[in-house]
Amino acid sequence: MFTSIIDKDCGLSDVEKFQHLRSCLKGPALDTVSSLEISSANYTIALDLLKRRFNNKRLIFQSHVTDILSLNRIESSSAVKLRSLSDTVNANIRTLQSLGSAEQIAGCIIVHSLLQKVDKATQANWEETTPMDTIPTCEQFIEFLDRRCQRLENVEHAMATYTPSTKSTPQI
Known part of the structure; x- marks a missing residue:
């Protein structure tokens, strides 16, 4: 749902997408990306970390x-x-x-x-x-x-x- 609504929205910057992403996460998922500063470059890194950790x-x-x-x-x-x-x-x-x-x-x-x-x-x-x-x-x-x-x-x-x-x- 996040991918459909937020990630594919061309009107949002990567910083805004990252902020939305962090607001949707909790527990271990949030812990996985919490050390990353909210920035354009880190949005892609955060998605990759979450996919590697939870996309089993x-x-x-x-x-x-x-x-x-x-x-x-x-x-x-x-x-x-x-x-x-x-x-x-x-x-x-x-x-x-x-x-x-x-x-x-x-x-x-x-x-x-x-x-x-x-x-x-x-x-x-x-x-x-x-x-x-x-x-x-x-x-x-x-x-x-x-x-x-x-x-x-x-x-x-x-x-x-x-x-x-x-x-x-x-x-x-």
Whole structure:
């Protein structure tokens, strides 16, 4: 919304855009740019800093999937509770649709669910090896799992067959 209303407004100077930007930010986002003096040159720097820090498409996608999957079950019929559930689902689905295709959304839900089934070390390895700016596919996750299995099998085999050599003293 900021990009559409402020950033693309040719009638505003970069200093004015930067002032508007800072007035819209709070918390960690504001902390990211708070050390920058409001100037034309720093507006572009501020936008770049914010994009690098917060433009993690995969994390944004996963966050919305998590919001949907972690909704509590409604135990009794209540218009208020159903409306709240509906509003939450619709808001998250609309955001997901703005970020990716139906296939990407479905894939992300599957990957998200499968990640909950693996150990913490495998989860960390997945996070370290997957680009932040793309939404991973099921195929990428399956390929990752296959590579991870192969590496672990190799390590386990190496550990099972490794026997430390005994220290021997040279014979004279």
